[in-house]
Amino acid sequence: MKHHPIFQNAITWRRELINRTVVAPMSRVSATADGLATDEMMDYYSAFAIGGFAVIITEGIYTDVYGSQSYNNQPALVNNAQSTSWEKITCAVHQSPSLIFAQLMHGGALSQYSEDTLAPSALKPVGVKMASYGGEGAFPIPKEMDLTDIERTKQGFINGAINAYKAGFDGVEIHGANGYLLDQFLTPELNHRIDHYGGTMHNRFRVIAEIIAGIKAAVPEDFIVGLRVSEGKVNDLTYRWTQGIETAKELADEIKASQPDFVHVAVQTGEWERDSFLEDGTSLASVIRQATGLPVIANGGFHNLDKAQVALQDNHATLIAIGKAALADPYWVVKTMNELPIIPFHRDMLWPEATLSHTQKIIKELGLEK
Numbered sequence: 001m002k003h004h005p006i007f008q009n010a011i012t013w014r015r016e017l018i019n020r021t022v023v024a025p026m027s028r029v030s031a032t033a034d035g036l037a038t039d040e041m042m043d044y045y046s047a048f049a050i051g052g053f054a055v056i057i058t059e060g061i062y063t064d065v066y067g068s069q070s071y072n073n074q075p076a077l078v079n080n081a082q083s084t085s086w087e088k089i090t091c092a093v094h095q096s097p098s099l100i101f102a103q104l105m106h107g108g109a110l111s112q113y114s115e116d117t118l119a120p121s122a123l124k125p126v127g128v129k130m131a132s133y134g135g136e137g138a139f140p141i142p143k144e145m146d147l148t149d150i151e152r153t154k155q156g157f158i159n160g161a162i163n164a165y166k167a168g169f170d171g172v173e174i175h176g177a178n179g180y181l182l183d184q185f186l187t188p189e190l191n192h193r194i195d196h197y198g199g200t201m202h203n204r205f206r207v208i209a210e211i212i213a214g215i216k217a218a219v220p221e222d223f224i225v226g227l228r229v230s231e232g233k234v235n236d237l238t239y240r241w242t243q244g245i246e247t248a249k250e251l252a253d254e255i256k257a258s259q260p261d262f263v264h265v266a267v268q269t270g271e272w273e274r275d276s277f278l279e280d281g282t283s284l285a286s287v288i289r290q291a292t293g294l295p296v297i298a299n300g301g302f303h304n305l306d307k308a309q310v311a312l313q314d315n316h317a318t319l320i321a322i323g324k325a326a327l328a329d330p331y332w333v334v335k336t337m338n339e340l341p342i343i344p345f346h347r348d349m350l351w352p353e354a355t356l357s358h359t360q361k362i363i364k365e366l367g368l369e370k
């Protein structure tokens with residue numbers, strides 16, 4: 001198993017990575033009410049580093065107080081106290097040869113924190129709020145963002161990245177996926193704007209391009225700035241672009257022009273081959289990789305190592321992100337490499353709540369500890 005391509009080291013971002021595994025971002029709503037990272041979170045994140053993951057991407061972290069927060073007990077990088085609270089986590093992770101990126105997130109119309117939500121257009125989201133994140137019932141109709149709202153949002157992401165840098169993170173991932181604010185801008189059905197933030201792909205991508213440029217101007221050159229994108233949405237799992245591969249290529253061209261340091265392609269169903277393969281059999285990850293030449297992280301059901309082998313050997317991706325399997329067992333990498341038994345994911349680990357303490361409770365109750 002040690003010879004599997006996922007366990008081979010790599011030089012990426014001019015750094016030597018111990019292997020090609022990445023922890024996918026997973027919201028765990030276990031911060032304090034005012035967005036401070038806790039000791040429990042330090043234990044959670046440092047376990048992935050001890051367990052052999054090369055890169056750890058944190059849960060979505062909110063970036064401003066004007067509407068970015070998605071959940072109660074979501075961590076933040078808005079102010080100095082919040083930034084300082086992450087230092088113990090980056091420091092603990094750096095005891096091992098792993099990198100840690102902060103995922104910067106704005107919930108937009110899918111925020112479950114407040115009824116006063118913001119979005120590119122005043123369109124009620126389909127679907128219902130997520131109960132395991134404290135949500136209930138339908139989403140409200142969001143306020144259409146004016147240019148002041150957009151400016152504040154951009155500044156929030158830039159400020160969040162500066163606070164991440166100060167906290168000792170190796171980089172940030174801008175959350176442009178899964179139906180949250182930046183994906184709402186990207187999605188024609190959710191963005192009916194007639195100004196320069198709506199219409200063409202170039203316009204719909206503009207806010208992301210401005211955020212990437214703003215962050216790059218504010219942090220040192222070796223601070224890694226990535227972007228996560230997806231076709232599907234958490235509230236609309238089977239959403240597909242009507243123009244399929246044409247949209248993928250247009251998106252890839254915009255990404256290339258904005259020059260992030262990596263692209264992370266997410267899926268909703270956990271089935272990478274179903275969710276991200278476009279109609280001609282090409283994957284979204286490979287379209288982006290070919291068009292941009294950037295490192296690409298692929299995600300979705302890759303605890304299945306046969307799939308991971310295809311993704312790496314057939315040039316779909318550079319690195320592989322693992323979500324639920326890592327959540328269930330943070331030592332997944334070392335255990336899998338050494339063919340030791342792992343704790344398997346069980347849906348009750350996230351139900352009725354997605355908190356860290358609840359998962360630990362279920363692992364004990366089900367006698368899954370090895």
Ligand SMILES: Cc1cc2nc3c(=O)[nH]c(=O)nc-3n(C[C@H](O)[C@H](O)[C@H](O)COP(=O)(O)O)c2cc1C
Pocket residue numbers: 024025026027028058059060103175177178228266267268270271299300301302303321322323324325350354
């Ligand atoms: C509990 C949980 C929380 C998640 N939170 C986030 C998040 O904060 N940001 C994000 O981009 N994706 C989030 N995701 C999606 C995962 O990053 C990943 O895309 C998904 O779990 C599929 O990968 P897997 O098949 O390896 O689990 C979350 C997934 C889970 C299971």
